Amino acid sequence: xxxxxxxxxxxxxxxxxxxxxxxxxxxxxxxxxxxxxxxxxxxxxxxxxxxxxxxxxxxxxxxxxxxxxxxxxxxxxxxxxxxxxxxxxxxxxxxxxxxxxxxxxxxxxxxxxxxxxxxxxxxxxxxxxxxxxxxxxxxxxxxxxxxxxxxxxxxxxxxxxxxxxxxxxxxxxxxxxxxxxxxxxxxxxxxxxxxxxxxxxxxxxxxxxxxxxxxxxxxxxxxxxxxxxxxxxxxxxxxxxxxxxxxxxxxxxxxxxxxxxxxxxxxxxxxxxxxxxxxxxxxxxxxxxxxxxxxxxxxxxxxxxxxxxxxxxxxxxxxxxxxxxxxxxxxxxxxxxxxxxxxxxxxxxxxxxxxxxxxxxxxxxxxxxxxxxxxxxxxxxxxxxxxxxxxxxxxxxxxxxxxxxxxxxxxxxxxxxxxxxxxxxxxxxxxxxxxxxxxxxxxxxxxxxxxxxxxxxxxxxxxxxxxxxxxxxxxxxxxxxxxxxxxxxxxxxxxxxxxxxxxxxxxxxxxxxxxxxxxxxxxxxxxxxxxxxxxxxxxxxxxxxxxxxxxxxxxxxxxxxxxxxxxxxxxxxxxxxxxxxxxxxxxxxxxxxxxxxxxxxxxxxxxxxxxxxxxxxxxxxxxxxxxxxxxxxxxxxxxxxxxxxxxx
Numbered sequence: 001x002x003x004x005x006x007x008x009x010x011x012x013x014x015x016x017x018x019x020x021x022x023x024x025x026x027x028x029x030x031x032x033x034x035x036x037x038x039x040x041x042x043x044x045x046x047x048x049x050x051x052x053x054x055x056x057x058x059x060x061x062x063x064x065x066x067x068x069x070x071x072x073x074x075x076x077x078x079x080x081x082x083x084x085x086x087x088x089x090x091x092x093x094x095x096x097x098x099x100x101x102x103x104x105x106x107x108x109x110x111x112x113x114x115x116x117x118x119x120x121x122x123x124x125x126x127x128x129x130x131x132x133x134x135x136x137x138x139x140x141x142x143x144x145x146x147x148x149x150x151x152x153x154x155x156x157x158x159x160x161x162x163x164x165x166x167x168x169x170x171x172x173x174x175x176x177x178x179x180x181x182x183x184x185x186x187x188x189x190x191x192x193x194x195x196x197x198x199x200x201x202x203x204x205x206x207x208x209x210x211x212x213x214x215x216x217x218x219x220x221x222x223x224x225x226x227x228x229x230x231x232x233x234x235x236x237x238x239x240x241x242x243x244x245x246x247x248x249x250x251x252x253x254x255x256x257x258x259x260x261x262x263x264x265x266x267x268x269x270x271x272x273x274x275x276x277x278x279x280x281x282x283x284x285x286x287x288x289x290x291x292x293x294x295x296x297x298x299x300x301x302x303x304x305x306x307x308x309x310x311x312x313x314x315x316x317x318x319x320x321x322x323x324x325x326x327x328x329x330x331x332x333x334x335x336x337x338x339x340x341x342x343x344x345x346x347x348x349x350x351x352x353x354x355x356x357x358x359x360x361x362x363x364x365x366x367x368x369x370x371x372x373x374x375x376x377x378x379x380x381x382x383x384x385x386x387x388x389x390x391x392x393x394x395x396x397x398x399x400x401x402x403x404x405x406x407x408x409x410x411x412x413x414x415x416x417x418x419x420x421x422x423x424x425x426x427x428x429x430x431x432x433x434x435x436x437x438x439x440x441x442x443x444x445x446x447x448x449x450x451x452x453x454x455x456x457x458x459x460x461x462x463x464x465x466x467x468x469x470x471x472x473x474x475x476x477x478x479x480x481x482x483x484x485x486x487x488x489x490x491x492x493x494x495x496x497x498x499x500x501x502x503x504x505x506x507x508x509x510x511x512x513x514x515x516x517x518x519x520x521x522x523x524x525x526x527x528x529x530x531x532x533x534x535x536x537x538x539x540x541x542x543x544x545x546x547x548x549x550x551x552x553x554x555x556x557x558x559x560x561x562x563x564x565x566x567x568x569x570x571x572x573x574x575x576x577x578x579x580x581x582x583x584x585x586x587x588x589x590x591x592x593x594x595x596x597x598x599x600x601x602x603x604x605x606x607x608x609x610x611x612x613x614x615x616x617x618x619x620x621x622x623x624x625x626x627x628x629x630x631x632x633x634x635x636x637x638x639x640x641x642x643x644x645x646x647x648x
Contacts, residue, residue, distance in 0.1 A: 023059035027067035037071070040064050100243040101136075107211065107236045108138040114232060115225055117213040119193065122201075123150065123157055124209040132161050132210065142190035148183070155184040160198040160210045166230060168197040168221045195219035199230045201237040204325020204365075208237060231373060238366055242274075245359070276300040276363050280370045290338075290371050294348060297367040301360055303353040307338075307371065311490050313347035321347070327364045329354065334361070336368035338375065343445065344493055345375050389414055389451065393460040393471055396510065396517040404511040411511075415458050418511045421474045422459070423483055423542075424504040424520035426528045428467035430537040431497040442497065443467075449494035453487070467528075469521055474506050484540030498538030502528030505543065566636035569619040581619075582637065584612045589634050593625065 026043040044060045104122055112120035121137040132150045140146050150158040159178045160167050169175040172188055172195070188196075193214045201209040211233045213221075253267070279296045282288075290307045298305040310318065317330035321337035322344055328335050334350040348368045350356070356364070392410050411418045427450060429442050443463065450468040454461035459472040474483060484503035491499040504520035504527070507513075527543045563571075570581050584602065588609070591597035595613070599606040616624065623629050 023056070023063040024067075026060075027063050031067055031071060031074075037068065040068055040071075100240070100247060103236075103239050103243045104136045105138075107232075107239070108136050111211055111213055111229065111232060112138045115197075115213045115221075115229060118216045119191065119212075119214045121212050121214075122209060123161070123212070125161060125207060132157060135209070140191060142187065142192075145187040145191040148187045150184060151181075154179050154181050155188075156196050157198050157210045157212065158184075160200050161207050164200045164202065164205075164207045166197070166199040166226055168195075168226060170195045170218050170220050172196050192216045195221070197221045197226060197229060199226070199233045201233050201240065202325070203237055203241050205323065206325070208240065211236060231376065234369060235373065238369055241362075242366075245362070276367065280367060283370070283374075288374070290346075290374055293367055293371050293374065297348070297350075297364065300363060301350060301353065301356075304351040305364070305367070306349050306351065308347050308349050310344040310346050310493050311486070313349060318344065318347050325365075327356070327361050327368075329356075334364060336364045338368045338371045340372045340376050343449075343495070345372055389416075389454060389460045389462070391462075392416075393462040393469065393517075394464075396460075396471070396514050397462075397464070397469070397521060398518075404514070407514065408511045411460075414460070416460060417458070417473065419509055421506045421508045422471050422510060423474050423480045423506055424517060424524050425470045425472060425484055425487055425501050425540075426465075426467060426503075426521060426524035427470065427487065427491055427499055427501045428528060428532075429495070429497050430500050430532065442495065445495045446491060446499065449491050452494075453490055464521075465525070469524070471510075471517065480504065480506060480542035481540070481545050484542055486540070488538060488540035492538055500528055500531050500537050501540035502526070502531055503540065503542040563636045563640050566632050567620070567640065570616060571640065573615075573619055579612075579615075581612055581616055582640070584609065585616060585633070586637055586641075588613065589630070589637070593630075 027040060030039055041064070044057065044064055047057050047060055108120040108122050111117075111122075117139075119137065119139040121140060122135050123132045124135045125132050126149075129149075131152060134146055134148050137146050150161075152158055153162045156167055156169060156172065156175075156178050167178070169177070172193060173180075173185070191214075194217055196212060196214040198210050198212045200207045201211055211229065213229060249267075276297055279300070280293060283292050283296060294305040294307050313335060314330045317328045317335040318337055321328040321335050322339050326336075327350075332352050332354045334353060334356055336348045336350075337344060338346045338348060348364060348371060350364055392407075392414065396407070408418060427446065429446055431442070443466070447461070447463045447468050450461040450470055453459075454470055454472065457472050459470060461468060461470045470487065472483060472487070474480065480503040484501045487503075488499050488501040491501070502524045504523040507516045507520045510517055523543055527541060527546075530546060531537070531539055531541055567582070567585075570585065573579060574581050584598070587601045588595070588598045591601055595606055595609045599609045602609065620629075620633070624633060
């Protein structure tokens with residue numbers, strides 16, 4: 001019986017140190033006891049019954065709402081912990097199974113238990129007949145349903161098998177998204193099913209079957225439940241593949257007694273695969289990390305296995321591995337993509353091992369699958385931290401009068417140093433979405449990838465203005481431009497779409513000057529807009545990259561800085577030597593870059609003009625007469641003349 005049903009309903013004494021009459025105290029006690037939701041109404045009802053003032057009742061109502069929100073958050077976290085625990089237990093159960101029938105039965109039992117549904121069942125593809133048949137069921141009572149066969153594309157399961165994508169319906173017979181057939185509808189009606197969720201069992205890019213969870217009443221399956229069953233299906237597919245491999249191996253051993261040496265070699269390889277499977281399952285259960293997985297696979301394969309971020313692995317081999325679902329050879333290395341839901345999370349790289357047995361290749365691929373499972377589990381825990389990082393960045397952008405000490409403390413808890421030099425980056429997707437739902441999903445994926453990047457770089461990220469804003473530290477020797485381009489490539493690779501990134505100039509001491517973040521964000525947005533107007537989608541840049549256009553983009557950049565960067569060497573040379581190179585340049589451009597007309601304008605010999613222009617070339621560089629440079633130099637000359645006139 002829950003504890004809140006056995007304790008006295010009388011008002012509890014105020015804890016020592018609590019303010020007398022504090023509205024939060026009774027609700028804190030309820031939270032500590034783990035009371036049911038209806039118990040939170042009692043303090044308010046009691047206050048009304050006692051005729052307490054309206055202000056007191058309003059305070060209790062406010063405290064009640066806050067406490068219920070905290071209670072819901074705690075329950076959500078407990079539920080996610082329970083789901084992950086169940087998934088890890090499943091990995092442990094499957095690790096000890098070697099018989100295919102036992103594997104399949106364990107899969108549907110665990111799926112039914114995991115989602116709490118009335119029925120769970122598994123169908124496997126029949127390549128010879130080109131359809132899908134029911135292999136095992138759990139909770140089914142209808143014989144016709146248990147013997148059902150589905151053509152490719154027929155029914156919900158046939159559609160899942162054909163498209164290799166999850167599908168869910170909360171009311172099977174009212175859903176017109178998939179093809180209904182009389183045999184399938186009759187079997188589903190006999191079983192009494194209403195709500196059905198189906199996810200594909202994938203081996204690489206191939207669908208080998210479909211895993212279902214179904215209820216005999218209308219039910220909405222949440223995204224988290226779909227993702228959880230999808231992760232379970234991925235692990236189950238690997239177990240099915242392992243069981244099939246062992247079955248095939250035993251049959252091969254029985255028929256190849258004469259090839260004793262070959263049999264012994266293959267047996268050793270299989271033992272290694274079994275060993276790494278058990279090791280990986282153990283790593284999952286004890287909470288190991290991706291580098292622990294790499295170390296375990298290194299021992300089994302007799303080589304060096306490393307985990308690499310997506311932007312650090314060979315791009316061509318990584319994309320081929322992700323598309324094909326298998327490890328790909330790259331020179332003397334092997335690359336196995338670590339991916340989940342189409343998102344590249346990184347790669348396992350086997351170094352200096354050009355000759356790899358097919359079973360060892362599968363071992364590397366299984367390790368990549370387990371690595372993706374670990375990364376997804378940790379991402380779930382990291383999402384809470386990502387929200388906190390986003391809230392801090394929102395405060396820096398919106399609440400510019402925040403206490404610097406509190407800002408610094410909040411940033412320190414997130415391992416971010418706001419006193420270091422940072423760059424504000426505005427990122428936005430440039431691909432066209434089919435509908436509003438796809439656009440919202442793409443934005444969520446961009447925010448997730450940006451938050452992950454910010455966490456690894458000790459920065460901050462938040463969703464804003466239809467895109468994402470990042471605050472990343474700038475390391476010594478790095479530039480805002482290089483950081484913007486790396487960020488665009490990293491985010492584009494993560495979400496598989498073009499991502500354009502505009503960067504601000506470096507800013508520092510943000511706790512003392514929090515308003516600088518908003519100004520830098522505005523500069524980054526202007527740079528982002530300029531990139532998109534110029535058609536440079538999927539690229540990254542800073543305002544300074546646009547030459548004189550940077551004067552238009554970066555609102556607080558000084559004109560003198562632009563003049564100094566563009567013709568400062570010529571100005572300094574004239575000042576030191578008493579020469580007239582600036583006047584010669586102005587005349588040269590005014591005369592259409594014609595030396596003959598320039599000498600008439602200056603009343604000097606043409607050789608004198610040539611000598612002066614040669615000196616200009618040595619000061620400004622050989623490309624000073626190119627169209628882009630010539631335009632910037634003419635603008636700088638005009639600004640220099642106007643500035644000089646203003647000073648006099």
